[in-house]
Amino acid sequence: MIDLFAGCGGMTSGFMAAKGYKSVMAVEFNLEAAATYAANFGEAHTHYADIADIPDEQVPAVDVIIGGPPCQGFSNLGSRNVNDPRNKLWKEYIRFVRHAHPKVFVIENVDRFFSSSEFALLQAETRPGGLLEEYHLEAGFLLAADFGVPQRRKRTIVIGSRIGEIPLPLPTHIRPGSLGKEPEWHTTRDVLTGLPTVPAVRDLPESWTRVFDQRVRGVFKSPDLHIGRNPTQLSLDRYRHIPPGGGRFNLPDHLLSRCWREKKTGTTDVMGRMQWDMPSLTIRTEFYKPEKGQYLHPQWHRDDPDRSVDRPITHLEAARLQTFPDDFVWCGSKIEIAKQIGNAVPSMLAEAIAHHLKPYLRGKGGTRPKELPCRLCQRRSQ
Structure with missing residues (x-):
């Protein structure tokens, strides 16, 4: 298989866990993400490059192509600019499909991609x-929680096949009740x-490595990612008022920021706390900032604040909610x-698709x- 816009390798991790798949080429433009991919899956076939700079003759024939072209132009959190040049990168994906001639290709993107003009062009x-x-x-929507991921992450999945129609996979897990x-x-x-x-440290170890002839921080083991922050007293006071499933609307007036006080609706997950017995909401790139979403640790005690865990989740906890294995390493x-x-x-969503x-x-x-x-089912049963 080929992994395009590979990032750190979440999709490859899932396909490799399903057994029977071998990554022979990965392309990623971000140095640190490409370094993480290389540290986990090998540098020789990892291309730290702009996908447009990979010549046609370097594209190998494969059975499967996977990947998720950048989604910022489609995202609810983005500008929704239909002319965003990142939206056009799916055309590079098509170029690889044309030259690799896979039996199957898989595209992952945000849910808004399904109704975008770019997807309509892809269909055409x-x-x-x-x-x-x-x-x-x-094509359609898959909810990560339906496939064993402890996260309510909704994504558009596109399966292209030249070996007959392949439907989207059916859920392997169901909503409680x-x-x-x-x-x-x-x-x-x-x-x-x-x-x-209580995380023991607030920073990553001092460690550096060389990859693609570049100097990059790392390689870090997953336990190294259990790093805390140093919140202000105002932040701590806010955290202590937020129950599981709650958010900024649980704060007393004197702890509200001006923008929260004036905005009476929307952004319901801001300054939110997770719930122990539910999947998390979508883990985004700034999960370490509670003001960005429902990222407070789920442990909370109304009558015994000292037993509450009043902090945002750590990098390790976010990686686990994304179902990265604990032996995954990072740069x-x-x-x-x-x-x-x-x-x-x-x-684990990628693994379900691979199976x-x-x-x-x-x-x-x-x-x-x-x-x-x-x-995770095996861990739960134990």
């Missing part, structure tokens, strides 16, 4: 005479329990690693395994 290329006329597209034999959604409790509630500064975590495809594709790639049609492996 599958018509007779189009660049992708050999391929049938299936739903009827069905599948295991229930995983929760923050499944991945945060057991980690020290970059704290901010760069946070971007890698927040921008990644959750590993789903296997029988089609092997010519056996859509034979769904009786029970898909789930490392």
Whole structure:
């Protein structure tokens, strides 16, 4: 397979965990993300480069192409500028499909991509005479929690196939209280329990490595990412008023900022606290800032504040909520690693897609395994 816009390798991590897949090329423009990818999957086939600078003759023939072109132009948090040049990078993805001629390709993007003009253009290329006329597209929304990820992250998934129609995968996990034999959604409790509630350090170790002839911070093991912050007294006072599932609307007037006081609706997850027995909301790139979303640790006690964990989640906790394995290693500064975590495809969502594709790639049609492996289910049962 080829991984385009590979980031730190969340999608590759999931496909490799599904067994039977081999990454022979990865392309990533950000140095620190490319360094993390190389540290986990090998530098020789990792290209730290602008995808447009990779010549056609260097694109190998493969069975599968995966990747998520940058989504900022589509994101609810972005400018929604249809002319954002990053939106056009899916055309480079098509160029790779044309030259690698995979049996299947998979695109991951934010939910708004499904209704964008860019997606309409992508669909148009599958018509007779189009660049992708050999391929049938299936597209829709997948909720990461439905596939074992302890996170309510909704994404557009596109599967292109020239070996017959391939539907989107069916959920492997169900909402608590739903009827069905599948295991229930995983929760923050499944991945945060057991980690020290008070991080021992506030910075990454002093460590550097050379990759692509560049000097980059790292390589860091996952425990190195359990780093705390130094909140102000005002922030601590705010944290202590926020119950699980709550947010800025739980704050007394004297702790509200002016913009919160004047904005009576919307941004309901701002200064929010997670819940132990639910998946988290979407982990974004600034999860270490509670004013950006529901990122406070779920432990809270109304009558015993000393037992509350009044801090945002750490980088390690965010990586676990994205279902990166604990043996994953990292390169970059704290901010760069946070971007890698927040921008990644959750590993277990990618793994579910990889398992789903296997029988089609092997010519056996859509034979769904009786029970898909789930490392969090195994941990829960233990």
